[in-house]
Amino acid sequence: MHHFNYQNNEMYCEDVSISQIAREVGTPFYLYSHATLRHHFLTFQKAFEGVNHLICFSAKSNSNIAVLRLFAKLGGGLDIVSGGELFRGLKAGVPPGKIVFSGVGKREDEIVYALESNILMFNVESFQELELIDQCAARLNKEAPIALRVNPDVDPRTHPYVSTGLKENKFGLNVEAVVETYSAANACSHVKVMGISCHIGSQLTEVSPFVDALGRIKDLIATLETSGISISYLDLGGGLGITYDQESPPHPSEYGKAIMETLGQAPFTLILEPGRVIAGNAGILVTRVLYTKSGEDKFFVIVDSAMNDLVRPALYGAYHAVEPVVRDRKETIEADVVGPICESGDFIARDRRIPLVQSGDLLAVMSAGAYGFTMSSNYNSRLRVPEIMVKEDRFFVVRARESYEDLIAGESIPPFL
Ligand code: LLP
Numbered sequence: 206m207h208h209f210n211y212q213n214n215e216m217y218c219e220d221v222s223i224s225q226i227a228r229e230v231g232t233p234f235y236l237y238s239h240a241t242l243r244h245h246f247l248t249f250q251k252a253f254e255g256v257n258h259l260i261c262f263s264a265k266s267n268s269n270i271a272v273l274r275l276f277a278k279l280g281g282g283l284d285i286v287s288g289g290e291l292f293r294g295l296k297a298g299v300p301p302g303k304i305v306f307s308g309v310g311k312r313e314d315e316i317v318y319a320l321e322s323n324i325l326m327f328n329v330e331s332f333q334e335l336e337l338i339d340q341c342a343a344r345l346n347k348e349a350p351i352a353l354r355v356n357p358d359v360d361p362r363t364h365p366y367v368s369t370g371l372k373e374n375k376f377g378l379n380v381e382a383v384v385e386t387y388s389a390a391n392a393c394s395h396v397k398v399m400g401i402s403c404h405i406g407s408q409l410t411e412v413s414p415f416v417d418a419l420g421r422i423k424d425l426i427a428t429l430e431t432s433g434i435s436i437s438y439l440d441l442g443g444g445l446g447i448t449y450d451q452e453s454p455p456h457p458s459e460y461g462k463a464i465m466e467t468l469g470q471a472p473f474t475l476i477l478e479p480g481r482v483i484a485g486n487a488g489i490l491v492t493r494v495l496y497t498k499s500g501e502d503k504f505f506v507i508v509d510s511a512m513n514d515l516v517r518p519a520l521y522g523a524y525h526a527v528e529p530v531v532r533d534r535k536e537t538i539e540a541d542v543v544g545p546i547c548e549s550g551d552f553i554a555r556d557r558r559i560p561l562v563q564s565g566d567l568l569a570v571m572s573a574g575a576y577g578f579t580m581s582s583n584y585n586s587r588l589r590v591p592e593i594m595v596k597e598d599r600f601f602v603v604r605a606r607e608s609y610e611d612l613i614a615g616e617s618i619p620p621f622l
Contacts, residue, residue, distance in 0.1 A: 207486045208238040208595075209569065214532040216569055220598035223491055223530050227567055230591055230602060232493040233510035235578045237603075239596040241487035242272060242574075246279050249479055252461030256468065258475040259325075261305050263443045264290040266480025266575035267488070269592050271603035273297035276483075282325065284443070284478035288315040291322060301325075305440060305476060307354065307404065309375055316341045326350040328402040328440060330377055332386055335396065342395035351390060352400030352440055355383050357421040361406030361414045361444065364521055369406050377403060380425065387434050398434055400473070401426060404442025407481060410454040412463045415441065419467045439468075440476035447485040449572045450524045457482065481575040488574020490515050490590075491530065492553075494566045495545070504540040506562055511544025512551040513584040515570060515577050519550040527554045530567035534560035542568070546585050578604075586612055 208219045216223045218238050226236065250260055261282040264273065268290060273283065274297040282303025283294040294304055306319050307328040316338055319327065329335050329351050342349035356377035361369075369376045378386055390398050405418050419441060426436050441464065446454035455463075468475065492510035499505075517523035527542055538561045542554040553570055562568065581589050588607040593600050 206244060207241045209489060209571070211532060216528065216530045218489075218595040218600075221595045221600050223569065224567060226593060226595075226600050227491060227493070227530070230593065231606070232491055232567065233508075233514055233590045234491050234606075235488055235573065235590060235592045236491055236600075237267075237269075237272065237484075237488040237574055237592065237594045239275065239594055242275055242484065243279065245483040245487055246276055246281060249457045249461075249477070249483060250279070250281075252457040253465065253475065253477065255461075255465050256471070256475050257473070258477065259303060261303065261440075261476055261478045262483060263478045263480030264294060265579055267484040267577075268293050268579050269594075269603050270297040271592075271594055271601070272484065273299060282476075284480075288312070288318050291315070291319055291324070295322060305352075305402070305478070307402070307478075313337060313341065317345065320345050320347050320349060324350075326352050326399045326438065328352050328354045329386075329390075330354045332378075332382075332389065335386060335390055335393065339393040339396050348395055348397045350397050350399045352398075352402040352438060353378055353383050353386055353390065354402045354404070355380065355422060355425060357403050357405065357418040359405055359414050359417045359421070361409050362411065363406045363408050363444075363446070369404055380421065383425065384428060384432070387429055388432065391434055398436075400438030400440055400476070401429075401436050402438075402440035402442065402476070404478065405444060407444050408446040409444045410446045410452050412455050412460055415444070415460065416463050416467050419464060423467070437473050438476055439471070439473050440478065443478040443480050443482075445479060445482040447481055447572065447575075449485075450526065454482075483575075485575035486572050488572075488577060490570040490573040490577060492568050492570060494562050494564055494568065496564055497540075497562065504538050506540045506542045506559070506568075508542055508544060508553065508568060510553070510570070510590065511546040511585070511587065512548065513546060513582045513587050514544070514590055515553065515573055516580050516582075517576060518552055518554065519548075520580075525553065525573060526571040527557060527559055528569045528571060529560050529562065530569050532560070534562060534566075536561040546587075583607075583612060588612060
């Protein structure tokens with residue numbers, strides 16, 4: 206369910222006309238619906254009503270501080286993978302005691318920052334990382350709360366680039382190594398074992414891989430208990446998919462039910478790290494048609510947003526629906542919707558049946574609220590676009606459009622030049 210709907214053939218976000226926003230802020234821009242973000246978060250939370258749980262929204266999917274504040278106000282925590290995401294989370298008012306820190310390559314300064322901030326726990330992905338965390342904590346005279354990230358070796362049956370829980374992936378510790386590493390953690394003077402974590406992949410459209418992973422983790426917890434290691438938090442990661450096109454992923458309630466059934470009566474707090482399922486369909490990218498032209502055997506619609514704004518089509522061949530903001534064209538055409546960047550991979554949609562748009566028309570690139578802005582860049586020295594949040598009949602610029610000066614901020618020309 207989302208709040209991007211047509212009223213008299215014109216697309217609105219909640220009660221605000223998208224054309225009106227475009228007139229006031231220019232194009233392109235990311236647009237988030239507050240009501241949709243809120244609804245998705247609460248739906249997800251409700252799905253786990255039956256168990257002690259903490260929803261740590263995955264900052265990498267959408268890290269705008271207004272978005273993070275919204276979830277913090279709803280009681281959520283945060284899943285971070287860098288010092289930068291920690292900074293954002295704290296700025297947004299996420300309680301540090303609800304922040305979990307994942308990632309295979311945490312730097313020492315990031316570990317220290319997280320220890321000083323008193324986060325809930327580190328999801329540790331290697332023995333060497335464990336050692337470094339122990340050393341940092343000793344230096345700060347603290348006890349570092351940790352979970353070990355297990356690679357359960359289950360196939361999430363998703364795009365290979367976003368599959369993370371297979372034994373050939375770089376993430377986590379394999380089941381054999383993990384028991385040993387737990388013993389090592391237990392022996393560390395400045396580490397406190399709190400939990401176990403896993404994340405098997407993203408954009409999963411079935412429940413069974415999650416259930417399989419949880420089954421393996423449960424077995425592991427039992428093994429650990431026989432060695433005197435007890436677990437307070439079980440972090441199952443994120444990964445629930447959304448509908449971009451024809452996919453029919455399980456509803457969060459179905460996912461929650463399956464997980465809770467597998468979990469049974471468990472004495473720990475379940476942590477979930479959803480990103481896409483909450484933010485994905487709560488945001489769109491609004492872009493304007495610059496030109497149209499007929500190639501030898503293709504029709505091109507050239508728009509003012511590009512792969513630097515939304516890289517998913519170029520990077521994963523991802524599908525994003527493209528809808529007209531004003532439904533006033535009768536004819537349709539099969540077209541490639543492309544950006545101005547000097548690469549053939551710069552496309553938003555390929556061979557797509559869309560209305561026969563003209564220069565100046567607005568298009569909405571749907572399902573762009575997750576891994577949209579956060580993966581954007583300044584490639585081709587293009588300014589990063591603004592992020593707008595709508596609440597009911599008002600809109601708020603939650604990140605301003607960059608300026609040319611922003612583009613060179615921090616750059617300097619050495620005196621010898
Ligand atoms: N937790 C961990 C440890 C993760 O690595 C991820 C995503 C999540 C949670 C959130 O997963 P989600 O619920 O959003 O599926 N850029 C790609 C997606 C990469 C996902 C990486 N990890 C894309 O645009 O599809």
